[in-house]
Amino acid sequence: MSEYAVELEEVSKHFGPVVAVDRVSLTIRDGEFFSLLGPSGCGKTTTLRLIAGFEIPTEGTVYIEGKPQGETPPYRRPVNTVFQNYALFPHMTVYQNVAFGLEMRKVPKREIRQRVLEALEMVRLPGMEDRRPNQLSGGQQQRVALARALVNRPKVLLLDEPLGALDLKLRKAMQLELKALQHRVGITFIYVTHDQEEALTMSDRIAVMNEGRVLQVGTPQEIYERPANRFVADFIGETNFLPGQVVEATGEQVVVLVDGQMPIRVPAVEAVTTGRWVTIAVRPEKIALHAQPPDPQAISGEVEEVIYGGTDTRYQVRLTPETVITVRQQNAQVGEAVVFPVGSRVYLSWPPEAARLLTE
Amino acid sequence: MKGRTAKAQGARRRGRWLNRLLTLHGIAGYLFLYAPIVILVIFSFNASRFMASWGGFTLAWYGKLLGNELIGAALKNSIIVAGTATLVSTIFGTMVALAMSRYNFWGKLAFDALLYLPIIIPDIAMAVMLPLFFVLSRTQLGLPTIIISHIAFNISFVAVVVRARLAYFDVTLEEAAQDLYANEWQTFRRVTLPLIMPGILGGALLAFTLSLDDFVITFFTAGVGSTTLPLRIYSMIKLGITPEINALSSLMLIASMTLVLLSLFLQKGGGGKIEIV
Ligand SMILES: Nc1ncnc2c1ncn2[C@@H]1O[C@H](COP(=O)(O)OP(=O)(O)O)[C@@H](O)[C@H]1O
Ligand SMILES: [Mg+2]
Numbered sequence: 001m002s003e004y005a006v007e008l009e010e011v012s013k014h015f016g017p018v019v020a021v022d023r024v025s026l027t028i029r030d031g032e033f034f035s036l037l038g039p040s041g042c043g044k045t046t047t048l049r050l051i052a053g054f055e056i057p058t059e060g061t062v063y064i065e066g067k068p069q070g071e072t073p074p075y076r077r078p079v080n081t082v083f084q085n086y087a088l089f090p091h092m093t094v095y096q097n098v099a100f101g102l103e104m105r106k107v108p109k110r111e112i113r114q115r116v117l118e119a120l121e122m123v124r125l126p127g128m129e130d131r132r133p134n135q136l137s138g139g140q141q142q143r144v145a146l147a148r149a150l151v152n153r154p155k156v157l158l159l160d161e162p163l164g165a166l167d168l169k170l171r172k173a174m175q176l177e178l179k180a181l182q183h184r185v186g187i188t189f190i191y192v193t194h195d196q197e198e199a200l201t202m203s204d205r206i207a208v209m210n211e212g213r214v215l216q217v218g219t220p221q222e223i224y225e226r227p228a229n230r231f232v233a234d235f236i237g238e239t240n241f242l243p244g245q246v247v248e249a250t251g252e253q254v255v256v257l258v259d260g261q262m263p264i265r266v267p268a269v270e271a272v273t274t275g276r277w278v279t280i281a282v283r284p285e286k287i288a289l290h291a292q293p294p295d296p297q298a299i300s301g302e303v304e305e306v307i308y309g310g311t312d313t314r315y316q317v318r319l320t321p322e323t324v325i326t327v328r329q330q331n332a333q334v335g336e337a338v339v340f341p342v343g344s345r346v347y348l349s350w351p352p353e354a355a356r357l358l359t360e
Numbered sequence: 361m362k363g364r365t366a367k368a369q370g371a372r373r374r375g376r377w378l379n380r381l382l383t384l385h386g387i388a389g390y391l392f393l394y395a396p397i398v399i400l401v402i403f404s405f406n407a408s409r410f411m412a413s414w415g416g417f418t419l420a421w422y423g424k425l426l427g428n429e430l431i432g433a434a435l436k437n438s439i440i441v442a443g444t445a446t447l448v449s450t451i452f453g454t455m456v457a458l459a460m461s462r463y464n465f466w467g468k469l470a471f472d473a474l475l476y477l478p479i480i481i482p483d484i485a486m487a488v489m490l491p492l493f494f495v496l497s498r499t500q501l502g503l504p505t506i507i508i509s510h511i512a513f514n515i516s517f518v519a520v521v522v523r524a525r526l527a528y529f530d531v532t533l534e535e536a537a538q539d540l541y542a543n544e545w546q547t548f549r550r551v552t553l554p555l556i557m558p559g560i561l562g563g564a565l566l567a568f569t570l571s572l573d574d575f576v577i578t579f580f581t582a583g584v585g586s587t588t589l590p591l592r593i594y595s596m597i598k599l600g601i602t603p604e605i606n607a608l609s610s611l612m613l614i615a616s617m618t619l620v621l622l623s624l625f626l627q628k629g630g631g632g633k634i635e636i637v
Pocket of ligand 2: 043
């Protein structure tokens with residue numbers, strides 16, 4: 001028995017000239033809520049289908065519970081899928097839909113009945129057994145799809161944007177419910193989404209994908225606080241990018257000259273040498289604004305725009321003729337809180353570790 | 361102001377006239393289509409032996425049909441032919457439709473076009489080719505050759521109807537079944553087949569109707585003792601049109617219409633409610 005529920009080893013999938021999945025390696029732990037996050041078309045669904053067995057890798061190996069899957073058909077893999085459009089059988093009742101998997105595995109009738117009712121109870125749909133899928137709302141269909149998969153007690157549950165078709169409010173509620181459900185049943189969830197907020201709130205770990213590749217794997221905090229590259233920093237949350245050239249690299253600290261005129265100090269990440277072009281990434285909410293320079297080297301700029309947004313206020317601050325930076329300040333204090341009017345000169349500061357040096 | 365209302369009224373009046381004209385055209389069209397049929401049905405109840413005069417209402421001709429042994433034999437042949445041809449062509453036609461919608465293979469477009477060919481080419485062309493084929497293969501003409509010929513043209517009709525149904529088929533439903541441990545056969549049996557069944561039944565009814573009504577191809581491929589109903593009517597007509605023929609034709613008309621309507625109903629959404637498990 002492997003400690004990993006699912007492992008992908010250098011897995012690629014080509015569709016003719018299209019490389020949908022490109023040398024992806026992943027290890028997903030037992031009982032983990034693992035998300036595949038990335039923009040539309042980046043290969044999330046294909047990765048899921050490779051695990052389910054609907055696609056066979058062009059190269060590489062998929063392991064489920066330590067066993068290489070090769071060309072094992074979907075019906076012999078200990079995983080179940082919640083499809084993007086639910087894929088409920090329209091000619092069967094809710095009960096027949098949920099019972100389908102158990103019937104195929106020749107579970108005794110009486111046990112089927114008990115487990116189906118239990119599963120419907122679990123997704124909070126009791127009393128709907130005799131309805132047809134087309135007599136249910138989108139949210140209810142989603143629950144039936146969930147019950148139909150969970151009733152089989154799979155080792156791994158694969159979910160392809162299961163909340164994508166629901167409206168915002170229902171989606172938020174279902175996010176919490178799904179997370180709680182996963183906790184309760186202890187089944188490994190592999191969850192596909194293009195919604196970074198959803199991935200951050202629900203996952204134990206996230207794999208960020210783009211153009212068929214996995215760019216970074218980590219906990220939500222790791223991905224948010226220490227993005228591995230520009231794409232991840234840009235895709236997850238909001239980030240200011242300041243491109244510049246390294247003018248000084250002395251061990252701990254690096255000085256980057258932004259726009260050829262503004263030196264900014266950041267902690268060194270790896271061997272960066274003088275003269276190299278890099279990008280500094282700073283999250284808007286990590287930046288503090290001051291009326292007076294907090295230290296002699298503090299950079300300054302002019303407030304160009306102030307946008308009041310309820311919980312926070314966004315400032316657009318022009319640093320150089322080429323560069324505008326976004327700053328987000330919490331509106332923690334009571335009353336009117338626009339401290340810096342348009343046109344005023346402000347000084348910026350951030351904790352040293354808040355600025356990330358990106359070399360690609 | 362006043363001028364404008366007058367103009368508007370004129371336009372409205374013109375519109376009304378146009379509507380009336382179109383309605384008239386519609387009625388004329390339907391008369392042209394259905395008057396012969398209505399007359400045929402009416403005269404099947406005519407007590408007089410002659411078409412020229414109305415001798416009062418009677419069911420005698422229908423009664424006479426029942427007692428006619430030649431017609432009884434022809435009916436039996438027709439049902440054997442249509443039943444067998446429908447069964448075989450429905451199975452093959454469905455398989456062809458499934459293969460065409462599932463697989464991409466070299467020359468698929470050509471096969472697709474070839475599938476429609478028997479629908480398009482004139483019956484008479486097929487009717488001339490088929491006996492030639494039977495003669496070359498030294499097959500005795502009779503019921504089997506009629507059945508084989510009917511299968512040949514019916515496969516296309518069934519395949520086309522089933523394909524239309526398959527075009528709306530969501531393939532992820534099959535994936536969902538496989539995900540829930542159903543193997544290929546169970547997936548077909550429990551998910552695919554029930555969902556395309558209305559299309560299959562629609563195709564089968566169409567095939568049955570076409571087979572029952574076919575004259576041209578049957579005429580050329582029939583042998584001794586294999587007279588079907590349309591062939592019987594044709595030989596009766598040679599002796600003059602009798603009310604008996606009218607009665608027989610009326611019955612066939614009603615049978616065909618019922619079958620076609622049922623077939624259309626199944627092909628349209630109506631079939632979705634039908635329970636087949
Ligand atoms: N069956 C297929 N045939 C050809 N191209 C495909 C197929 N499935 C997916 N692709 C392509 O692979 C890429 C990744 O698709 P997908 O995995 O569906 O992305 P995502 O789920 O992240 O939106 C896309 O460019 C898509 O067009
Ligand atoms: Mg997708």
